[in-house]
Amino acid sequence: MRSWDAERIAAAAGAGLVTAGGTGAGEGPTRAVIDSRHAGPGDLFIGLIGEHVDGGAYATEVLAAGAWGILVGEEHTEDLPTDGGAILASSDPLRALQDLATAWRRELGAKVIGITGSTGKTSTKDLTAAMVDQQRRVVATPLNLNTEIGLPLTVLSAPADTEVLVLEMAMRGAGQIAELVRIAEPDVGVIVNIGPVHLELLGTIEAIAATKSELIEGLQPGGTAIVPADEPLLQTHLEQLPEGVTTVTFGSGGDVSELPDGLELPFTSAHMRSNALAALAAARAVGVEPTGALAVALSELRGQRRELPGGVVVIDDCYNANPMSMRAALDDLAASASGRRVAVLGDMLELGPDEVRFHEEIGAHARGAGLDLLVTVGPLAAAMGPAFGGETLAVETAADVAPALKPHLRDGDALLVKASRGVGLEVVAQELGAER
Template structure:
């Protein structure tokens, strides 16, 4: 960040220096919220969370080299005392960004694909000049200013990911770092329960293009009608990406290989070049096109854009991470987050990837879908149940019920109700009436059983367990049970997809299958 004396930080944040803080002491960065990340010259921002209070680590942060602590109450260390540390950090980021007139700010938003697009775009801008971009998905009221505060006088591009949990959130983030280029990927159903409708989601996402200046550029998805409609909401020039002929930057002749990776011809007004992605899933094409369109607006030659896109590897964790075990089992870890749109994309990727190999999936029920939650989760179950899976494990408590019901319906077992104790997350389930119970999630399905008892210790049990051709539909109360059940089901050569909302913690299933941190 820009070197700032504590006196200037106190002025920006309307704070007061305490604890023998030297007003002439200079913070040279980084600005951190975790005392373990402190480096000499840092500013430690103490945030009180639900379980941990950063103020308790103030002295430790200074001992590790922090110049001072940005705190909401007196601490046993040199500090700048403010009313609200998150708001003060935001004010500091706003001031720092305003002092970087040579830095071009690029914002990326959308219901799905923000992080992948941000990673690709940061790779492209790095070809032109020093670039700062967020780690993982630092895209909210805390992660956004933290990323901005990494920028310094040498930074030429600041590539930011902007998320919205309600109308007004993106507008707030754009005031911290006013963008010159705004990229809108899509309008889906993520957080539908919070927003109420896709139109309201579009209203929130469109705040990015509304913030653009007249000499800025809005990079919009020509294939998404709600995104295309945002062209009327900006004073900036509009450039289009997509697959249709109307797109300024588009993909032609898209082909997906046996590993689910797409190749295409990148077409721009100044020429074309071949792209062979190393990212998994055909949905990565749209992310690549969005990054390409923004890169094209920055003056990058199409050949350079194609080269960078073709060399890009996944950078952020738990997003279509593909790992092959020594026994030939392939684990697709896409467990970072999920919504109806990304679920469909993940199962499409699984279909392309698996080919004739046996496929399995572990999923969690979708959240924040409001009144549509049961219907959309049942639709998810139908999607999974009709995807040619050998086995489907649904993780969760009562929220797993609609997913299980949908999967059963897809398997032709609509007459078999999901037991009430499973919907309540209770332990165990009665044996099936159609025949002797099998080994449930811990082994092969029983013959003719309407549902089985499941593996020892498993919550719920196994449903729709038809011998031979039908999908084994199972329920597990948590990821520990899911990992144990899945491990027992896997045979060499299988492909397994892990996909669910972040709160489901399905990355821990990958850790159990792969060892270590799941990679």
């Protein structure tokens, strides 16, 4: 947005321009921020109205810190200094942020790839960005900026020479992905998979499929919908795609069923190779044919392997968990471990009335995967133990894991750590590393 002046920023955001302040003609902000503590020179601060805090209340402090300007609720624009940054007013700062992002996305003229799925969407986003980056200038969703707030911030962070945006799209309920599609206007929509996630909110797996399908149903003519080849839950939604949208399937029996010769991935697990097929289809949809050794920077807490003293390998996959991703992680552990197989598995949340059954099924799957030791964390995960039937330690919290596991851990063990984000298992790898 550096080339946009205050008047154009206001128009794009649908906001009123109270004053252009000291901003020069043709000189716009370098980025948008929503945390007043991080707002400084060159920044446009968007004062969002939160559940407990109204960001617009910090307008004076942000201007004093030298910000390029502020966009806040109208009630926060009175008695502000007019000789500093630009002051923009809106009755709905969140909608203004989103509209500004849409305007910048159109200005870029970049191809936009939207990615969603019940599990693996972050890894698929990372893989897609790595493939496209071989031939195009790419900006991809960082961290977990995949919501109605994070996605527009990602778009607005893109420099003017960006050629492809790779945007992860999260879903908590019906209509959320449709909102993200409205903001980002994707050219390519990727649904990685459909699984029992957020059942507590949506009720049925069919409702989950319908919500994920908001991505592909919102594509414009000329767009590309990329979906698993073996997912019957999407069939009805594929029949409702807008005219002129091309469907590409990936996986066994699909349009993209194998990785090309010469493309080398830094992992061998089956679920990551499936994600790579989805990423390959997305890269091809924007005219990129990746080749050679793929340099993939996977997002934190999503399967990184860390070697501790004594040759203990920790697979740190504790960002989130659901039945589908738990099975995939256990299968990966079974296929890749050369020593004993140990897993620290915590509660999987938001699974609705069948939550105990889902945990019992994971325990049975762990037995079939040849697990040598299972550590369960939390009351729901405790249901895995009887179904597993092997050596089991049951603890209540993440803080209890390292003391309980330490006497049982041996040199050369491979240790999987996985649970829903609310369990907080990220402390396990840190504490074990410190102790060893």
